[in-house]
Amino acid sequence: MKRVVLIGGGYGGMNALHQLLDNNIPKDVQITVIDRNPYHSLKTEFYAITAGTKADKEVRIDFPLHEQVSYIFGEIIEINTDRELIRLKGNEIAVEYDYLLIGLGCEDNYHGIQGAMEYTESVQSISSARKASIKVNNLSAYSQVSVVGAGLSGIEVASEIRESRPDLNIRLLDRGATVLSAFDEKVQSYVEEWFRKNQVEILHHSNVELVAEGIFYNNGEGIESDVIIWTAGVRPNYLVRSLPFEKDRHEKS
Template identity: 25%
Template structure:
C-alpha cells in the first residue's frame, strides 16, 4: 500500500516539496496550507506601497500533479499517532514534511506587537498599506535585506515620506565595501536617513524609544528585525534548537523522528562542514530538492547519501524598482568585492524573483 506523505506549509519550500514528492515517489501526497493562494513573500514590501502582486491559486499550481490540497490551519502534530491536527479534523501520515516557515518576531521589544507593522504575510502588508495612507514619517527597524528593501521601496514609491532606517549593527555589515558604498549612495539619493548601532527598546504610537531614552518620532513603524518560527515543532516534541527550528541531519530528516523532514526557514540546517544556513529562498529551494531526493530514496527502500552539498552564489537586493545590488559571495556566504549595481541589478533581481515563482511550476529545474 502506498505511503501517505503530508506536507504542512505551502511557502516556497513546502509547495515545491509536495510537487517533488508526488513526482519522485509513488506515495499519496497531501499539502496543507492555511490559505488557498501561494504568496510571493519576497514581494510583500512592494504590495505595502501599493504595487500589485500576482494572484497565484494553489489549485492552479498543483493541477495535474496528483497532490491533494487541504486548506486549513495546522493546530498540532502528534508524532506518536503520526497525525496532524487541523482546525477541522485531522490527517494521518506515514511521513511528514514540516515546512511552516517563519514570521517577523515582535515579541522581544515592548510595544512592538501593538504599534509596529511587518511584511511577513499578505495580510500584514495590506495592513501596512492602510497605515501608510496618512503617514508622513516612517521608521524601518532592522538593517537586514528585508529592512533595506522595505526602506528603499517606501522612499522611491512615496517621496513625500520621511523614511528612517534604524539598525542595531553597522549599515550594510553583511556586504562588501563596494556593496556598502553603493547602498549608501542609493539611500542618499532616495533621502533615506540611517541610524546604525542604535538599539530599540520600545515602540510607541508616536515612534521608537532607543536604549539611551531618545524618542525617534514616526507615524508608522515597520519591523523587520528578526524572525521567529511557529512553536508547533517544539510542542510536538521534535528536537528543536533554541529558536524552535527543527533540528535536522544532512538529509534534512528530524534527528529525533526519522519519519519527519524539516525544510525551509522552520528547520535548522547545517552544511556538511558545519556551516549553519541562513533563512532565505536561496537556501530553501535547493535544499528542498535535496531533502525530497533523500525521502524518495528511503521510500524506495534505499539509503540516501549523508551529506548536504550546498553553496551560496549571490545575495540579491532590490533598491526600489530602478536600482538594485547583486552581491557576489563565496560558497560560505562571505561577500566578495564583486558587485552588480543599478538598473542591471534591478533587472537581475526581478528575474530571480520570477525564477522563484517559476520554480514552483517546475520544481525539478536547477535551484542553486
C-alpha cells in the same frame, strides 16, 4: 495507501512537492498539502505589496493540480508527532499522516521587546504585508515611516516605499555601524549612498527597547512615527518551535 502530508505551501513546500511529482511517486501514495492560503504566495515580493508597487494578484500562484495531490486550506494549530496528526482551527477532524513534510517558514523575532508585536507592522505573511500596505498607502503627505532592521528585508522595504512615495519621511534603524552587516563593504557603501541620495535617514547603532502606539524608544530616546515596520529578524514558526525535538541555537528542529 501511504499518506504524505505537506504542511506549508511556501517556497520549501512547493519545491518538495514538485520534486516528488517529477519523480513519479508510486500509485499508492496520496499527498495532502495544507496551507492557510488557497495559493502559493511569493514571500520575496511582500516588500512590494507593503509599498504598494505590486498588485496582490501578481504575488499569488495557483498550486499544482495532480490526481495524487489534494489540498486543505486552513490554519494549522497543532502538529502532534506522537499521534501523527495535524489539527486545524475550527475543524474537529484531524488530518492523519504516515509521512510529514514541514515547510511552515518563519515569523518575526521581536527579541522580547515590549510592544513590538502589537505596535509594528510585519512583512512576514501576505496578510500582514497587506495590512502594512494599507497603513503606508493611506498616510498623508510628509508622514513618517520607520523601518526597524537594516538587513535585506528592511533595505527592500525602505527603498521600495521611497520609490513608491517620494513625499514620505522614511527612516531606517540599523543596529550596527553600517547597513547589511553580513555583506561586503562595496555593497554596504552602495546601499548607504543610495539611501543618502534618496533622503532615507539611517540611524546607526540603534537599539529599540520599547514600542508603543505611534512611538518607539531607541537608546532611551522616544521617537514618534506614523507607521513602524518590523524587519529586525526572524525565528522558526511557533508550531515548529514547539515540537518535542532537539533545537539548534536558532531554535530550528
